[in-house]
Amino acid sequence: MVTVTVWNEYRHEKESEEVADVYPDGIHEVIADGLRDAGYEVNTATLDEPEHGLTEAVLDETDVLTWWGHKAHDEVSDEIAARVVERVRDGMGLLVLHSGHYSKPFKRLMGTSCSLKWREAGEKERVWTVEPSHPITDGLPESFEVPRAEMYGEHFDIPAPDELVFTSWFEGGEVFRSGCCYTRGKGRIFYFRPGHETYPIYEQDEIRTVLDNAVEWAAPGDGPDPFYGNADPLEDLD
Template sequence: MTHSSDSQPRITVWNEYRHEHENPKVSAVYPQGIHRAIADGLSAHGFRQVQTATLDEPEHGLTQGVLDATDVLIWWGHKAHAEVSDEVAARVVARVLGGMGLIVLHSGHFSKVFKQLMGTGCDLKWREANDKERLWVVQPAHPIAQGVGEYIELSAEEMYGEHFDIPAPDELIFLSWFSGGEVFRSGCTFMRGSGKIFYFRPGHETYPTYFHDGIRQVIANAARWAVPTASAPRSFGNRQPLETLPETSQ
């Protein structure tokens, strides 16, 4: 799938939507769900075709038709990774390989989709202790970093620390420092097949991270960056030669 630069990208924001129903602290921060806060941030940045999908919808809201009509999928998951069906996870992976952009947020690093695309365990260190997080921009010329300044500071967040068990990123955009002393590769890009992937670390469910102007700017930038672009056709399997080949003895 290719996307015309003069049309609006079609964004789908996916969220488990479990914490908001089960934890009053989370519902107080995100009364309409984390997915709605992310979608509202995208709308505020000019995106006009933003829809949401959640785990408990039929096929998790990610039917083949929905995915075929999605240019960029944004994924937030945490406590119910195992409840995502293998069939739907494989469907998402296939769409990414075919060109759909993917933005994986926070604890989505443990999702079936991200782990399959990375081919590693994607584990890390973590701590919930109201750490201050400072996300330093280490590639200031990258489109995903535009408009955020030298760093983004979050007064309280969950800590993620190295080692982060992922392949070496194609590009490292953000590096986080936490007040407890840890660092983390918090903004990483990857190419898989024809699809562009961005992993972005912040977003623990009990903090209002997805209302933060800088975080919303990064997600909007990433959505624009991840939109499919025209590319050479992908073809596989046995091929007839383009030129006449000399006969060979069998």
């Protein structure tokens, strides 16, 4: 069974009544419940736990890590960020959600600023499936609507995705690359845009389907481990 660790900085929910009304037990618990319903073994971790809940033992047992952060990116220790990056390169899947684009692990894995335009106006977002053959799109329509969302707009300062799965359009006119796949080392990474803290987006059926599919896609496979270093010849050399 695939083991998922759902990480959340868990600050907005404790400091804002508006957010607590939407996610009384934290964004992480809503995401975790959806993934448990999909059949995964799910644990949660938050910023204020020792080692941010991401000890070496926890990460060693994690097949896929989901990451939600917003206001406390700088409070994530460099040591833990480096630990996450190393595990991704070794094969752990990583799902970076919404404002997690500014997280230390994602920025280090991308090698860019990961900056973008944004606006909080509660406007409609239409998410378009632009790669319908991709497994993350399984069970989804050609497009679906998020009734109220925070706008993210281009230019999004990320490397060109290995595969672009979703593109979003916003009521104010902007568009955004909202579902981006990458490989770093042996690990698969999926960035997914929807998920602002003041809207119940993670309770929406289509969003849960995306996360379910993305976990399955990002989970490590059973392929051979690559060998690096000085190598003996496989054939006789003259």
